[in-house]
Amino acid sequence: MISLNIEKTLGFVSKETIAAFEPKVKAAQEMLEYGTGKGNDFLGWLHLPTSITQEHLTDLKETAKVLRENCEVVIVAGIGGSYLGARAVIEALSNSFTWLQDKKTAPVIIYAGHNISEDYLFELTEFLKDKKFGVINISKSGTTTETALAFRLLKKQCEDQRGKEMAKKVIVAITDAKKGAARITADQEGYKSYIIPDNVGGRFSVLTPVGLLPIAIAGFDIDKLIAGAVAMEKACGINVPFAENPAAQYAATRNALYQSGKKIEILVNFCPKLHYVNEWWKQLYGESEGKEHKGIFPAAVDFSTDLHSMGQWIQEGERTIFETVISVDKVNHKLEVPSDEANLDGLNYLAGKRIDEVNKMAELGTQLAHVDGGVPNMRIVIPSLDENSIGELLYFFEIACGISGYVLGVNPFDQPGVEAYKSNMFALLNKPGYEAESKAIQAKL
Numbered sequence: 001m002i003s004l005n006i007e008k009t010l011g012f013v014s015k016e017t018i019a020a021f022e023p024k025v026k027a028a029q030e031m032l033e034y035g036t037g038k039g040n041d042f043l044g045w046l047h048l049p050t051s052i053t054q055e056h057l058t059d060l061k062e063t064a065k066v067l068r069e070n071c072e073v074v075i076v077a078g079i080g081g082s083y084l085g086a087r088a089v090i091e092a093l094s095n096s097f098t099w100l101q102d103k104k105t106a107p108v109i110i111y112a113g114h115n116i117s118e119d120y121l122f123e124l125t126e127f128l129k130d131k132k133f134g135v136i137n138i139s140k141s142g143t144t145t146e147t148a149l150a151f152r153l154l155k156k157q158c159e160d161q162r163g164k165e166m167a168k169k170v171i172v173a174i175t176d177a178k179k180g181a182a183r184i185t186a187d188q189e190g191y192k193s194y195i196i197p198d199n200v201g202g203r204f205s206v207l208t209p210v211g212l213l214p215i216a217i218a219g220f221d222i223d224k225l226i227a228g229a230v231a232m233e234k235a236c237g238i239n240v241p242f243a244e245n246p247a248a249q250y251a252a253t254r255n256a257l258y259q260s261g262k263k264i265e266i267l268v269n270f271c272p273k274l275h276y277v278n279e280w281w282k283q284l285y286g287e288s289e290g291k292e293h294k295g296i297f298p299a300a301v302d303f304s305t306d307l308h309s310m311g312q313w314i315q316e317g318e319r320t321i322f323e324t325v326i327s328v329d330k331v332n333h334k335l336e337v338p339s340d341e342a343n344l345d346g347l348n349y350l351a352g353k354r355i356d357e358v359n360k361m362a363e364l365g366t367q368l369a370h371v372d373g374g375v376p377n378m379r380i381v382i383p384s385l386d387e388n389s390i391g392e393l394l395y396f397f398e399i400a401c402g403i404s405g406y407v408l409g410v411n412p413f414d415q416p417g418v419e420a421y422k423s424n425m426f427a428l429l430n431k432p433g434y435e436a437e438s439k440a441i442q443a444k445l
């Protein structure tokens, strides 16, 4: 099971300061459990792992099978919470190079609808020209411009290339039960569709079909992913004492650090496969906590890569940061440093060592250096990169985020700030219904 170690924060905030958060954490846990806090109509994720039925998982696996059998490539069209969870899990579990190999055991998963880059979409449509591809159109509102635009292009191309009948088979919609253009299109075209529950917000939706379907199509075991989340739901439950509850400890420690002036949390990995877990976490915490002019700024780095760039800032820049490192205990493969008679590179002192041993020493050396440099450090150790551990990690971060947001005193489940750019963009594009805004914005230019 994953574990949290906060020892290397204690030189910066005292044990007592963290312990003093217990009543606030308890109150936050009760607000979540009894639905008495702000945003309480978005708590469907809280007991989601233990309420997922076997029938639901079987249905998802059957749909995944249809796409696996009929597609070389599957495009996940979505943005924010409607794609980051799937990408985080798929990239964490995938072989880094399979997508470049000719022989594949699962469709290649590609992402779209998360940008409006003409070049990206042109190159994607070019790439798909000779491919048997399918599309999962994911949007809770069903009206997000980035996603809708990509889906319009992909739907047409899929129908043109594969015929209407096959397109119907390989296009799936994951959206609201009733409202939005994605729902209307799915119903009219007769696509297989899944519902994003009303009470689950985008960034908490990875364990709904939003994440589970793409993950199953990519060939990963969604039963084990859910089993991991179930284990964490229990380990972080309201009745688990504060000192033994990793989500409570994480929420309390980061809030204690924030109060002491540490305004930025950097999520760190030493394994490039976790890059999109960082991205998913950034969205989860940034969108949940950054409001009312408050909130820890969630940043992320991939080490060793970023030790040779951001490492300088982290070691010696402004002392307003703390780090949370995700450390993978056991790697999945074995590779030793070979011995070399000439030893021209001077690396024979490492001969016979596992590469991971070198990586772990980089990790330890970095931790010691950063703590010495004034950066508090938490460590989340995950046993290995597999479905179980990733399921645990996802749920751990979700519940800790709910607790932490309530401790901070904000509504962790809304995102009013995301609307500002949309309204300006629609006004600039003269979207029907935005006439007054269009006039006002033109006057500003």
Ligand code: PA5
Pocket (backbone or CB within 6 Å): 079, 080, 081, 082, 138, 139, 140, 141, 142, 143, 144, 147, 201, 202, 203, 204, 287, 415
């Ligand atoms: O967490 C959220 O609610 C957001 O990041 C949404 O997931 C994102 O804006 C996409 O919205 P939608 O699923 O409605 O297209």
